[in-house]
Amino acid sequence: MPLPLFILFSALTLGFAVAVIANRNPVTAALCLVVSFVGLAALFIGLSAFFIGIVQILVYAGAVMVLFLFIIMLMDIEEEERKHFDRLRTAGGIAVGIGVAFLIGGVLWDFDYGKASLDDVPVQFEAAITLREADADSGIVRSANATAALREGRLKDVALVGEKLFNDYNLHLQMIAVLILIATIGVVTLGKKDSPAPDSGSSGGDKASES
Amino acid sequence: MIIRRSALVILMCLEIMLSAANLALVAFSRFRLEAGLPDYDGQMLVFFVITVAAAEVAVGLAIVVALFRSRRTIDVTTLTSMSH
Numbered sequence: 001m002p003l004p005l006f007i008l009f010s011a012l013t014l015g016f017a018v019a020v021i022a023n024r025n026p027v028t029a030a031l032c033l034v035v036s037f038v039g040l041a042a043l044f045i046g047l048s049a050f051f052i053g054i055v056q057i058l059v060y061a062g063a064v065m066v067l068f069l070f071i072i073m074l075m076d077i078e079e080e081e082r083k084h085f086d087r088l089r090t091a092g093g094i095a096v097g098i099g100v101a102f103l104i105g106g107v108l109w110d111f112d113y114g115k116a117s118l119d120d121v122p123v124q125f126e127a128a129i130t131l132r133e134a135d136a137d138s139g140i141v142r143s144a145n146a147t148a149a150l151r152e153g154r155l156k157d158v159a160l161v162g163e164k165l166f167n168d169y170n171l172h173l174q175m176i177a178v179l180i181l182i183a184t185i186g187v188v189t190l191g192k193k194d195s196p197a198p199d200s201g202s203s204g205g206d207k208a209s210e211s
Numbered sequence: 212m213i214i215r216r217s218a219l220v221i222l223m224c225l226e227i228m229l230s231a232a233n234l235a236l237v238a239f240s241r242f243r244l245e246a247g248l249p250d251y252d253g254q255m256l257v258f259f260v261i262t263v264a265a266a267e268v269a270v271g272l273a274i275v276v277a278l279f280r281s282r283r284t285i286d287v288t289t290l291t292s293m294s295h
Contacts (some may be wrong), residue, residue: 014264017227020224021284026217026219030223036227036230040233044233045232046239047249048239049241049257050243051254052233052254052258052259055258056230056261059261059265060226063265064265067268067272068223070220071276071295072219075279118241121241121242123244123247123248124247125247131247158246160251161258164251164255168255169259170257172255172259176259179266180262183267183270190273190274190277191273205240
């Protein structure tokens with residue numbers, strides 16, 4: 001990724017992430033979060049993680065943010081009133097943030113990768129093709145499609161991710177499926193109106209359907 | 212809790228934190244080549260983090276809606292009934 005683009009997208013991501021906590025209107029905060037996530041997806045794609053970048057846009061900027069906006073509309077929350085906040089807590093939060101930034105910066109500085117640019121670690125197509133063909137010969141499942149793309153000098157990210165996911169992380173994928181099922185059941189249970197209490201239960205429902 | 216008191220915005224900030232971890236994982240997976248290719252183990256972890264975060268947001272928002280129904284507010288500083 002060219003340096004100007006990297007600076008543009010990281011500034012976009014960081015700036016709108018700050019705007020999320022600086023805005024007092026929740027709708028504005030949610031929309032800022034969408035822009036921040038789109039910038040982040042661009043950074044992912046710049047790191048040649050194309051699949052993760054697309055998933056970031058589809059899941060976060062699409063589904064999750066629509067859910068957020070939907071809930072905000074449902075509850076018609078007014079803006080938070082400005083309140084003086086605890087100086088000590090704010091200073092503590094900023095201090096922890098700066099400390100973590102220095103920690104990560106220090107680790108990266110002592111680490112070889114910290115000083116490397118993306119051009120210093122190019123994808124080694126020849127080595128990858130040889131290793132994949134050796135693996136395929138010894139019976140490990142390797143996508144021929146992805147190997148063919150590598151031979152043309154293209155990084156077929158989705159095929160490689162799928163290969164990894166369904167070979168090495170199959171059990172985890174099924175566990176995620178169960179987790180999502182449980183989350184769905186939990187959401188339905190939480191969202192169900194408890195019928196015996198007509199006052200508290202139905203008033204919330206009426207309010208939601210009016211707005 | 213320090214600056215924002217809306218439970219919704221706290222959930223949004225949680226998403227930002229998870230995204231920061233995701234960005235670090237993707238960056239390290241790209242820089243640490245595994246057999247000549249980016250280390251896809253890191254990207255798998257990102258994939259699972261995104262999935263779990265989506266499930267977590269769904270449950271979190273359901274809790275926020277339930278909270279709003281019973282209390283008519285989502286200001287976390289007013290929810291002190293368990294503190295004494």
